[in-house]
Every structure is written in C-alpha cells, then in structure tokens.
Amino acid sequence: MPDLFEQIEMPGFSPAYDPKTKYGYTNPHYKRNLKELLNKTSEGFCMYCYVTVAADGKLWGHLEHSIEKTNSKYLTECIPNIGWTCPVCNDIFKKYKEKERKLSQKDITIFERKIKCSSNRCTKACAKYKNLKNKYLRQENAQIILQPNGVKGFDTGFELKIQYNVQNGWFEPSAFQGEYSEQERQFIEKHINRFHLNDEAYRTNALITFFEDVIEGEGHIVRTPENNMVVRVFKKRLEGLERQDVLRICKKLYTYYMVKLKA
Ligand SMILES: [Zn+2]
Ligand SMILES: [Zn+2]
Numbered sequence: 001m002p003d004l005f006e007q008i009e010m011p012g013f014s015p016a017y018d019p020k021t022k023y024g025y026t027n028p029h030y031k032r033n034l035k036e037l038l039n040k041t042s043e044g045f046c047m048y049c050y051v052t053v054a055a056d057g058k059l060w061g062h063l064e065h066s067i068e069k070t071n072s073k074y075l076t077e078c079i080p081n082i083g084w085t086c087p088v089c090n091d092i093f094k095k096y097k098e099k100e101r102k103l104s105q106k107d108i109t110i111f112e113r114k115i116k117c118s119s120n121r122c123t124k125a126c127a128k129y130k131n132l133k134n135k136y137l138r139q140e141n142a143q144i145i146l147q148p149n150g151v152k153g154f155d156t157g158f159e160l161k162i163q164y165n166v167q168n169g170w171f172e173p174s175a176f177q178g179e180y181s182e183q184e185r186q187f188i189e190k191h192i193n194r195f196h197l198n199d200e201a202y203r204t205n206a207l208i209t210f211f212e213d214v215i216e217g218e219g220h221i222v223r224t225p226e227n228n229m230v231v232r233v234f235k236k237r238l239e240g241l242e243r244q245d246v247l248r249i250c251k252k253l254y255t256y257y258m259v260k261l262k263a
Contacts, residue, residue: 002163007164010174011233013042013047013148019123021033022121023037034063034082038084041148043229043232045228045232046061046085048089048147049086049196051228051229052227061084061087062086063082065083066083066133066147067103072108074111079122094194094195097141101140103135110131137151144191144194145161153181156178156179158180158184161176162174164233167260169203169257170197172192173189206226206227206228206230210231210234210250215251215254218247219246219250220243221238
C-alpha cells in the first residue's frame with residue numbers, strides 16, 4: 001500500500017448533475033448552472049492542472065470540451081463532454097496538436113448517424129459518445145485523461161489517475177489503482193507532460209508553503225491560501241490527527257524537500 005502522506009492521489013471528477021437543473025454551453029443561464037456544478041465537483045480547481053479557478057467569489061475557469069467541439073455540432077451541448085479548467089489549460093495546453101487528433105470523417109459519420117441527442121438534457125454519456133471517446137483516445141496526441149469522468153486504462157481497466165509524490169515534488173502515475181500496463185503509464189505520463197505539471201516554470205510549490213506554515217504554527221493547520229488542489233487533498237489526510245502528529249509529518253516531508261533542493 002502506498003504511503004498516504006508521501007503519495008497523494010489526485011481525485012477524479014464525476015459531476016452529480018441535478019435532474020431538475022438545466023445545463024448547457026450556449027444559453028447563458030444553463031452555462032452558469034454548468035459552471036457552478038463543475039466548480040463544485042472540482043472543489044474550485046482546474047480539472048487538469050489543479051490550480052485554483054475560483055477566488056473571492058468569482059469563477060474564472062473555462063468550460064472545456066473534452067472532445068473538441070469542432071469535430072461535430074453534437075459535441076457543443078453534450079454535457080458529459082464538458083469539463084472545467086483554468087484558461088491556460090483550455091487555451092494552450094489542451095489545444096497542443098489538436099489537429100493531429102481530429103476525428104476522421106468516417107468516425108464522425110458513424111457518431112452522427114441516427115443520433116438521438118437531446119443536447120443539453122443529456123447528462124449521461126450515451127453509447128454513441130462513449131464509442132467516440134474511445135476512438136478519440138486511441139489517436140496520436142490524444143493521451144489526455146479527459147474530464148469529467150476520466151479515462152479507464154485500455155489494458156487493465158483501472159481508472160487512469162495521477163498522484164503527487166511529496167518526496168520528489170512531482171506528479172506521476174498513481175500507485176493506488178493497481179499495476180498499470182506500460183502503455184497506460186505512458187498515457188498518464190503524456191498527460192502529465194501535456195499539462196506541464198512537472199515543469200520548472202509551472203509546477204506547484206503550494207505544498208512547500210503549506211508545510212512552512214504548519215511548522216511555523218507548531219502543527220496548527222493554518223489557513224494557507226489553497227492555490228493548488230494538492231494542498232486541499234493533503235489537508236484532508238491530516239484531518240483527525242493530533243497537532244503533534246501533524247507537525248511531525250509536515251516536518252518530515254519538508255525535510256525531504258529541503259534535501260532535494262540542496263541536491
Ligand atoms: Zn489548468
Ligand atoms: Zn446527447
């Protein structure tokens with residue numbers, strides 16, 4: 001079993017759509033509803049890079065079409081095809097080599113033929129959509145753990161998930177789901193690279209700041225701004241622990257960072 005404090009598995013995002021609420025992309029009211037629900041689902045963080053997208057009562061995330069809506073008009077209002085991301089993930093990282101994973105006309109024709117889509121009333125992925133997603137993910141440059149609802153490994157069927165390795169200060173394939181196949185690991189690693197999760201310029205330092213604050217506060221979990229979801233998930237692990245244990249754990253993990261920084 002992986003260490004619960006040293007390896008932090010990032011959650012998947014499965015929205016609980018309310019049957020009485022209307023969601024959509026084009027209509028501003030339905031769009032607002034969708035944004036609020038997805039923001040609640042991700043607890044205010046980007047579903048791809050985990051940076052905060054809600055601050056001071058404002059939502060500055062973007063609705064992001066998993067399978068790009070340029071592929072088919074039916075994808076624009078397809079609710080399970082819409083995730084919640086920061087502007088950088090939506091406008092830049094996700095778009096990278098988008099043309100190279102454009103679905104073939106044949107796949108689109110199959111998808112659209114006899115489609116029974118009630119657009120913004122569809123909150124469950126239909127068989128047509130699932131089939132299309134499956135084809136999409138097998139293309140070049142489509143190694144993306146699409147959100148919401150994620151992606152299951154083609155070989156093992158395990159949920160493809162990411163963990164934050166606190167010792168090393170980087171993201172990597174999760175050790176909590178079971179043994180991924182080599183191809184599945186590569187898929188996850190390509191996702192991590194696409195969203196620059198480990199890049200010097202983009203990687204998160206939020207947890208280091210959190211450790212420093214806890215150590216300074218002698219084990220009190222202070223109200224550090226949660227710039228990254230890693231901090232939120234880590235804090236949940238600490239819930240119910242005595243102050244002395246919190247301090248001990250944070251000190252230990254902070255030492256790992258310092259050793260790594262000096263190395
Ligand atoms: Zn992002
Ligand atoms: Zn539909």
